[in-house]
Amino acid sequence: MPTATDNFFERVYQVARLIPEGKVTSYGAIARYLGAAKSARMVGWAMNGSKAKDVPAHRVVNKKGLLTGKHHFEGTNLMQQLLENEGVEIIDNQIQNLTNCFWDPTTELR
DNA sequence: TGGTTGACTAAGT
């Protein structure tokens, strides 16, 4: 049943789908873009429901470029493998050259 | 109904 919160989730999914390959963004960045700057956790929770969607949740990481959500994926290193497959260098569950790979919707998406 | 949890982030100690 659709509710106001589903709308927020849908917005999160939509932004996540716009993330280019080889790029990543943060939960806070998406939340800020949606006007819910302080609800970064909700973005993460929304990602939890993105499993049934075509949302590249593996491109969404925390602000430090750390793959905090990798445990929610099937494998232990699936998230990392997906990102590396797109050209993102990851070491010890953390994205390297994050500045080069970071994609901020508030800046890039306008 | 109400307290705990969490894929976050910033600020404080």
Place this chain on the structure above:
DNA sequence: CACTTAGCCAACC
């Protein structure tokens, strides 16, 4: 520089 506290808010028990 590592750990803690605080704020946020929906989902879960």
